[in-house]
Amino acid sequence: MQTNTKTHFFDLLQVLRGVAAIMVVFHHSIGSLKYYHHINYPFLNFIGSVGKFGVDFFFVLSGFIISFSATEKYGTPNGIKNYFLNRIIRIYVPYLPIGIAMFLIYKLLPGYSNSDRSISLITSLTLLPDGKPALSVAWTLTFEVFFYLFFCISFVSKKTWNYFLLFWSAVIIYFNYIEIFPSNLQNSFFKIFLSTYNLEFILGYILACLINSKIKIKEAILWFGLMIFSALFIMLKLNDRSYFNFDINLIFVCASFIIIYLAIQYNQKLNKNALVMIIGNATYSIYLVHNPLQMAVIRLIPNINTKISIVISLLLVVTLSIGIGFLYSLYFEKKLITVFRNKLKI
Secondary structure, eight states, X not given: OOOBOSSOBOHHHHHHHHHHXXXXXXXXXXXXXXXXXXXXXXXXXXXXXXXXXXXXXXXXHHHHHHHHHHTTTTTSXXXXXXXXXXXXXXHHHHHHHHHHHHHHHHHHOGGGSSSOOOOOHHHHHHOOSSSOOSSGGGHHHXXXXXXXXXXXXXXXOHHHHHHHHHHHHHHHHIIIIISOOOTTOOOHHHHHHTOTTHHHHHHHHHHHHHHHTTOOOOHHHHHHHHHHHHHHHHHHHHTTOOSSTTHHHHHHHHHHHHHHHHHHHTOOOOOTTSHHHHHHHTHHHHHHHHHHHHHHHHHHSOOOOSHHHHHHXXXXXXXXXXXHHHHHIIIIIHHHHHHHHHHHTO
């Protein structure tokens, strides 16, 4: 989402969003190289395994952005209605054409997918938790929608929302770290509700509270914390270690928390035509188009079996993802979102 208001701009966060999107592109592209061309280099595998944490960064950032931007909407006429409609338009307008297209492709060509997975029509169309969506990366959007729906509570009562977050966090921690998570749990709603991924959105909300309250953290503490969390993350990844459920994700999001905080403190206006800003502003479209795109491109390229061919194929996928994502953002996402917002007067 574009993060501009009358009084705030977060251009450095847009750049970081772009970096996170490219991380995810590499994660899926390297996975396709392994699947279709049996490429198996330790360094490449490491890059691919790190790339998936771009999603964790997105979750923290989403929790921050939605919480920070909502501050100006509290107490305004139709505040909750405008918030809800904005979220619906922002998520579903760019998503639905691609989500529906992928659902139809998998129905017509069931062998096209990289994996054997059952696809839920309900989730593919609504992003509500009922199963797996046709567009595989849309599982993250289910979490986004889930958090946004609960966030409506804050428009009714900020105090109630804070108490709810304490309750939600306690329940997640209890079922994931104290009581063994029921492995036979089939209810999709509770699977999402009890997921540790929600802690990342909540951490983003806490960050927004710090920024809104103008609470300053000493730079020395921030840089020291970033160094510690980054070192722990790299150590665990290099040694392929895990000491408890979701530990490496939590370490990464703590580093992300600090990076976002620092980016806000050091923020500066950037040229909107700079490549990093173009990528950052088109991040959502890049995220939506990249997975089916990289899967098709890497599947079609023959004889990817040398280091140079691997590099070329990855650069090609990244370039196409950025280019097509930018065009989709420019000529569809932004224009249609504007049309809907004007029609609904929000």
